Amino acid sequence: MTIAIYPATFDPITNGHIDIAERAAAIFDRLIVAVYARPLKRLLFSAEERLAMTRQALKHIPNVSVESYDCLTVDFARQKGAQVVVRGLRVLSDFEWEFQLALTNRKLAPDIDTVCLMASQEYSFLSSSVVKEVAMAGGCVDNMVSTHVVSALKRKFEGLGEKGSDKVQIISLRD
Numbered sequence: 001m002t003i004a005i006y007p008a009t010f011d012p013i014t015n016g017h018i019d020i021a022e023r024a025a026a027i028f029d030r031l032i033v034a035v036y037a038r039p040l041k042r043l044l045f046s047a048e049e050r051l052a053m054t055r056q057a058l059k060h061i062p063n064v065s066v067e068s069y070d071c072l073t074v075d076f077a078r079q080k081g082a083q084v085v086v087r088g089l090r091v092l093s094d095f096e097w098e099f100q101l102a103l104t105n106r107k108l109a110p111d112i113d114t115v116c117l118m119a120s121q122e123y124s125f126l127s128s129s130v131v132k133e134v135a136m137a138g139g140c141v142d143n144m145v146s147t148h149v150v151s152a153l154k155r156k157f158e159g160l161g162e163k164g165s166d167k168v169q170i171i172s173l174r175d
């Protein structure tokens with residue numbers, strides 16, 4: 001039985017992440033989607049909120065479970081008996097980072113391999129950062145995330161008021 005983990009921050013989970021999880025679940029016997037609790041980047045949602053949103057978004061896939069973790073990814077994979085780390089590759093710029101990450105994980109754990117799935121064309125533009133920036137500015141994200149995530153984003157930005165922009169890494173949408 002091949003067990004894979006799909007680790008990410010999921011701040012929040014997007015349709016691009018869901019697509020990767022569905023496709024990975026069709027390849028491996030079991031997929032554990034691993035929500036990283038303590039990334040070094042600024043987050044909009046708490047670890048509990050990200051876990052709950054990710055669980056709800058993936059509940060239709062029978063061989064997928066969702067857990068949070070706060071240790072090294074390869075240590076978490078070992079704890080779970082996983083042999084594979086799944087990642088998604090969007091544009092060329094993802095490659096360098098994913099390559100570095102895969103080689104580092106390989107050094108730490110030669111028995112665990114990384115499998116990258118190419119992003120589907122319709123999601124290749126999509127990232128959690130884009131979703132947060134569009135939602136913060138009041139734009140429609142209905143085609144980018146699940147309905148419960150649309151609602152969570154609305155609630156979050158209403159609750160944060162003026163401070164909302166402090167929580168979002170602004171990217172280049174207005175350039």
Ligand code: ADP
Binds near residue numbers: 010016089
């Ligand atoms: P992290 O900060 O952990 O890289 P992300 O949640 O942004 O967090 O990304 C996790 C993984 O999911 C990465 O491998 C990334 O390339 C992939 N991913 C993110 N968005 C998409 C998408 N739209 N299509 C395919 N893969 C994606």
